[in-house]
Amino acid sequence: MFIVFFFYTTLTVNLNIIAALESNLVPPSQKHLLSPASIPNRIRGSKTAVAIEQSMIMTTWGCKLSLLLLYDKLTFGLSNRYIVKVVTLYVIISFTTMEILYFGVWCRPFNQYWAVPVENDQCATKFNHMIINAIFNMSSDLMILCIPLPLLLACQLPKGKKLILTSVFGLGIFVVSLYFTFLSLHWLNVLSILAAALNKYFSFCDPFSHVWEIWYMREASMAVYVANMPMLWSLSRQLFGLQSFFGRASRPKEAFVDKATINPCKSLYENANPFMGFEANHIDDLGMEDGDTS
Template identity: 40%
Template sequence: MSLLQPEASIWYVICWVVVGIRFMGKRIRLGSWRFLQIDDFLVIPAMMTLTILMAILHIIIHTNSNLIPPGMDVSTLTPDEVAERVYGSKLTIVVEQMQILTIWLLKACLLIMYSRMTDLLSLHRVVKGVAIYAGVAFVMMEILWFGVWCRPFAQYWAVPTNSTQCSAMVNHLITNAVLNISSDIMILLIPIPLVFKVKIPVKSKAVLGCIFFIGAFTIFAAARNKYESFTHPFSSNWTIWYLREAFTAMLCANLPLARPVMQRVFGLGDWTHRDTTTRTGSVFGNTSRYGSSLFHRRSNRDSRLPISKPMPIIPRPVSDEYLNQCISPLEIRYDTEIRIDSPASTFSYDKASMLELAKSDDQPKYPDPLDAKSLGPSTPTSEQVITVCYAERNRDTRIM
């Protein structure tokens, strides 16, 4: 394998393209680079550690280490060969740390994104639990690596070593496999309940399915590179699986946030928008864009009843990126219909508030129906009917 090898080079270029699309999408969504979030800033060091990992793996496959085959006489090694093995062993330490940092930085990016998505959901506790587990796993693995498995630490590059734990690193590889794969599975399972609840087009579901497939392949690559390390320790097959795990993890962490650009290029719908047609229809009835069909006149009998309060709209939890789209204000319109039946059969229609009608000095004066002097024998009693219509106008506002 080399930096120019087709597979490694293609993976590396794709990762940079996806990261660039992620930042372009964030710029489109948030409107300014100043609003970038913590997970956005963690992607940059993750790409740097991935670059270092790829570069050093290119050197390691051509360099020997202190992992000496059984039966080999170490005393036959020349000083140059010993120096080469010391150098290769030090590079192996760097590779292992770059791999760990890359994977755990990307785990942090995904968990921060999930934390925003589930901020008001009960699933938020699950995200916190997985984040604590991943953080404790990282700290414990590093403590075991630097202070327990190989003592003194310089034995990691000694030729020969005083323990196989300093050359083959069996205990570390087992610990890494258990903690890494278990946390990956937890992170992959977190968004599944959200996907089942949301109603999105089939095309968008297919895109999400591809992202889940990449996440599953990341777990497979993590298991495969440990398998190669245990079964073929003197081969370099494990190196390409280290890269495949890191590359696919990078794609899995960045593709969900590349949605704004992919929407514009491929015409995809909103992946996180829930279909609220049924809900809004059951609450407000069949409405047009401006909800004009909601407003029906009440009868004279109903007009004497107190006006009921509108049903509150409880926002559903969504991501910060989605909330930035909901900038249209909620408009409330109150219509008051006045109908006056008088002896002259006149009809008046106006729009005014009840308070204005009560205080207006321009209202016509009606005779008191109990005043016999003011009523003739054939003069009908004047009737004032006030019909109040409540209207809620929801223009370009999404129900969250």
């Protein structure tokens, strides 16, 4: 996540820089209006746009990998851990494919990305890249969302606590279209979905507009927020001495745990807690004893 913060900071700085610059994002009907005096400024702005795009990709995909690392820990000892590995492989392949297309296919030669004026509008609008980005972003986020929800829904908890847990771990989805908003009823998740959807909406509907700069910042910020949200409860407990979400239990800490009989709900909590380690004495029965598979 520290690497993600680096690219997120780079994205923020460059978005502030490009706000004072122009770029080669000029409609074909207005290219004849370009003045020689404005070209150096536009070249600098276009180079900054390339840095912004790469920082955005690194931030978004870095958040995905951070969540997948968390989910790999959550599903330790559970039968569906292989799903995390499959989704991780898909995220890596999608990232690699997208970068190969960006650097080697969509705009050749590469310096056309900051040429003024461009010979191919694709180098300025990055339209094909945006389509591939949207497809990989939506599909990978839906996969990430589906990893923890079955385990959470299987927990024998009161509906109120189950809803809270489901909402927290369901925050893994931050770039999907508005058609999937029914998957979450929680304001933070909905805001992240709206930010990403509106970003793509403005990019596709008016590829020569500069409105994308605002929505890149909003989408990236929501991605960082939701990627860190599952960790905040454990950190808050450590800092402020808050009570465990599951309450206290009288059972002593066990020296050995049979992986085949792990309570999935307890496993989610225990494995997700990076600040306190295994705390069996802080977890209640959750409606079934260890080893009870009924």
